[in-house]
Amino acid sequence: MSETENRTLQALPKLSASSWWDGSFAEGLETYLSDQMPGRDTILLGSSRILGLFDATTDEERILNTGMVEKLDEMVGGSEEVTAEAERTPTPVPETPTPAPSDVAAEAEDEDTPAPSTVIPTETPAADTPLPADTPQPVDPQVADTSIVRQFSLIRTDGSLYTQFQFGQNAIEDTAKALNLYRDAVPEDGSVVFTYIPYSMDANLWLLNTDSYIGWMSDVEPTLQANVKEGVYVFSTVNELNEHMQAGEACFYKTDHHWPGLGAFYVQWLMMHTFGVPSIAYEDFEYTVHEDFAGSITGEARSLAGRRDLVDRLEAPTPLAPARAFVYRNLNELVKEVRFMEPERKVYNVFLRGYSDARDRAAAIARQITGEEDETLAVNRMLGIPEERAEETDPLLTARERVPRGKLAVGFHHTVGLKDDGTVLAAGRNDEGQCDVSGWTGVTAVACGVYHTVGLKATAPWSPRAATTRVSATSAAGPAWWPWPARTTTPWRFFPTAPCLPPAISPLRNSPAGRTSSVFPRADAEPWASAPTAASSVPTHPCAGRIWPVRWLRTCPPVIAWL
Amino acid sequence: MENGAVVHTAADLSWENAVAVSASSTGTLALTADGAVLCYWFRASDALDFSDVTDAVAISAGATHTAVLLSEGTVLTRGLNDQSQCDTADWNLGATP
Numbered sequence: 001m002s003e004t005e006n007r008t009l010q011a012l013p014k015l016s017a018s019s020w021w022d023g024s025f026a027e028g029l030e031t032y033l034s035d036q037m038p039g040r041d042t043i044l045l046g047s048s049r050i051l052g053l054f055d056a057t058t059d060e061e062r063i064l065n066t067g068m069v070e071k072l073d074e075m076v077g078g079s080e081e082v083t084a085e086a087e088r089t090p091t092p093v094p095e096t097p098t099p100a101p102s103d104v105a106a107e108a109e110d111e112d113t114p115a116p117s118t119v120i121p122t123e124t125p126a127a128d129t130p131l132p133a134d135t136p137q138p139v140d141p142q143v144a145d146t147s148i149v150r151q152f153s154l155i156r157t158d159g160s161l162y163t164q165f166q167f168g169q170n171a172i173e174d175t176a177k178a179l180n181l182y183r184d185a186v187p188e189d190g191s192v193v194f195t196y197i198p199y200s201m202d203a204n205l206w207l208l209n210t211d212s213y214i215g216w217m218s219d220v221e222p223t224l225q226a227n228v229k230e231g232v233y234v235f236s237t238v239n240e241l242n243e244h245m246q247a248g249e250a251c252f253y254k255t256d257h258h259w260p261g262l263g264a265f266y267v268q269w270l271m272m273h274t275f276g277v278p279s280i281a282y283e284d285f286e287y288t289v290h291e292d293f294a295g296s297i298t299g300e301a302r303s304l305a306g307r308r309d310l311v312d313r314l315e316a317p318t319p320l321a322p323a324r325a326f327v328y329r330n331l332n333e334l335v336k337e338v339r340f341m342e343p344e345r346k347v348y349n350v351f352l353r354g355y356s357d358a359r360d361r362a363a364a365i366a367r368q369i370t371g372e373e374d375e376t377l378a379v380n381r382m383l384g385i386p387e388e389r390a391e392e393t394d395p396l397l398t399a400r401e402r403v404p405r406g407k408l409a410v411g412f413h414h415t416v417g418l419k420d421d422g423t424v425l426a427a428g429r430n431d432e433g434q435c436d437v438s439g440w441t442g443v444t445a446v447a448c449g450v451y452h453t454v455g456l457k458a459t460a461p462w463s464p465r466a467a468t469t470r471v472s473a474t475s476a477a478g479p480a481w482w483p484w485p486a487r488t489t490t491p492w493r494f495f496p497t498a499p500c501l502p503p504a505i506s507p508l509r510n511s512p513a514g515r516t517s518s519v520f521p522r523a524d525a526e527p528w529a530s531a532p533t534a535a536s537s538v539p540t541h542p543c544a545g546r547i548w549p550v551r552w553l554r555t556c557p558p559v560i561a562w563l
Numbered sequence: 564m565e566n567g568a569v570v571h572t573a574a575d576l577s578w579e580n581a582v583a584v585s586a587s588s589t590g591t592l593a594l595t596a597d598g599a600v601l602c603y604w605f606r607a608s609d610a611l612d613f614s615d616v617t618d619a620v621a622i623s624a625g626a627t628h629t630a631v632l633l634s635e636g637t638v639l640t641r642g643l644n645d646q647s648q649c650d651t652a653d654w655n656l657g658a659t660p
Binding site for chain 2: 402427
């Protein structure tokens with residue numbers, strides 16, 4: 001209970017399928033952070049940055065109030081009276097620092113009290129482009145963040161940097177704190193994925209002035225990654241999009257603060273592949289195209305009439321839970337709108353929720369991926385919520401799920417057990433070294449062959465969501481005569497399994513066909529390698545050092561991999 | 564019954580309650596939801612008696628010996644011990660909640 005506020009403080013919200021879909025988890029978590037944490041204002045600031053990424057509010061005024069319209073007017077001449085010449089030749093963009101998207105979103109969190117920002121705009125504009133006197137300076141007055149450590153910059157043609165935002169130690173630490181709290185709030189085997197999304201104004205500053213700039217760069221993300229807990233993953237959208245932007249791909253709108261599908265696609269592609277879950281191709285998404293999309297900002301500003309050279313092509317892809325259209329305003333018919341977000345929604349999960357039947361669509365996909373018929377169970381599995389399953393399902397199913405996987409294994413004449421600390425015990429015949437496991441650490445599962453033992457190491461806890469699981473290496477002990485693939489030096493990278501499989505090691509017993517082979521689960525349909533009919537057939541493991549794709553499958557067939 | 568002999572049976576034990584199975588070249592173990600272990604062996608005379616086990620959490624069947632992980636983390640091993648493969652009396656892998 002808060003005595004000062006005379007209300008019951010928010011408890012940590014429970015992550016569930018329903019709370020995830022309707023956004024109440026994220027909202028409740030923010031309130032929880034606000035209520036329960038020491039130094040909550042500071043943390044909340046970081047939290048707002050995070051939540052802001054998913055706050056695709058439909059209230060355009062919030063965006064308009066940031067001064068973006070004025071900036072856009074400057075871009076294109078500031079008037080509805082546009083000359084024919086200007087139509088053909090885009091006006092160079094003044095090199096004006098712009099608020100980060102997180103700052104915009106932070107303002108959107110509370111219209112009356114704009115959130116302070118610790119993202120400090122640069123004070124070093126290009127020498128030939130003086131800053132307008134009234135350029136907004138979103139400097140946080142509460143945080144004297146003078147220790148600038150990292151920055152996001154455009155790269156000039158001569159290689160020098162034009163810094164757009166500088167991130168001080170305070171900004172890094174605040175964001176890291178909030179991310180770590182999120183990590184604590186999700187299940188143990190869950191993960192938090194975070195990226196800064198460059199503002200479209202920054203993108204346009206580059207792309208509309210390609211004679212001045214050749215790219216952009218950021219060293220913010222690695223620094224942030226170094227400050228967060230295990231299970232928090234920071235991706236660099238800036239660096240990921242650099243090549244695509246240089247190739248002239250439409251990763252940002254010229255006229256709108258929302259992302260076009262392509263930019264979002266590339267980033268989600270990076271994220272999913274990093275976790276071993278490939279995305280389908282962009283072309284394979286269902287999408288809608290409008291050729292005369294003027295953007296919500298320009299539509300409101302009514303200042304781009306006739307500026308067809310700045311009109312965007314709107315492509316709205318349909319990812320997992322599709323989001324099909326945007327706030328769409330035709331240049332001449334502002335009343336023409338196709339709502340992308342549900343108006344009553346405030347918090348928006350970009351790739352998981354979209355229009356009104358998003359839940360049904362996502363649930364269908366979850367059922368398909370997990371093979372679980374029950375919608376709640378399927379979604380829970382996708383979200384890694386075993387607790388809810390226990391509450392709602394047959395006790396027998398619960399008992400099955402609780403059976404420890406990979407803890408105990410028996411070979412022909414030896415027995416192997418995995419301790420909670422990741423070390424391994426073995427007893428029995430050791431003629432071939434199958435019990436030489438004394439040096440094994442960090443093992444997450446074990447299995448036995450007739451004459452060998454296999455341990456699996458995982459860099460992240462197993463999760464029903466294959467996207468958050470990465471099994472990175474194996475260790476093996478066994479007969480010297482067996483052609484172990486670089487058994488002591490080569491890390492094998494295994495990505496597990498369709499998400500409905502139990503922990504990756506589960507089918508890791510010997511296959512019925514091979515006395516010295518092992519079975520690894522894999523969601524793909526193709527075997528990893530040919531059977532070891534002769535020693536020379538597997539001089540090195542074909543998976544060594546490689547990242548293997550995993551497909552979402554309707555079913556979850558464990559497939560054989562041969563050592 | 565020569566083949567497929569169900570050696571260990573009880574009224575309250577059945578496959579319907581199985582939560583895990585483990586098979587070897589000579590037999591099959593089943594773990595039930597209440598922590599009991601069923602043992603189905605090719606030759607009934609070779610089957611191992613786990614009727615005293617009530618808190619098993621994991622099982623692993625071998626050709627000549629089997630292992631059972633108990634809830635407190637100890638490992639019960641039965642069968643051929645010619646290579647000391649059943650010498651797991653001092654093991655503790657950690658309790659299973």
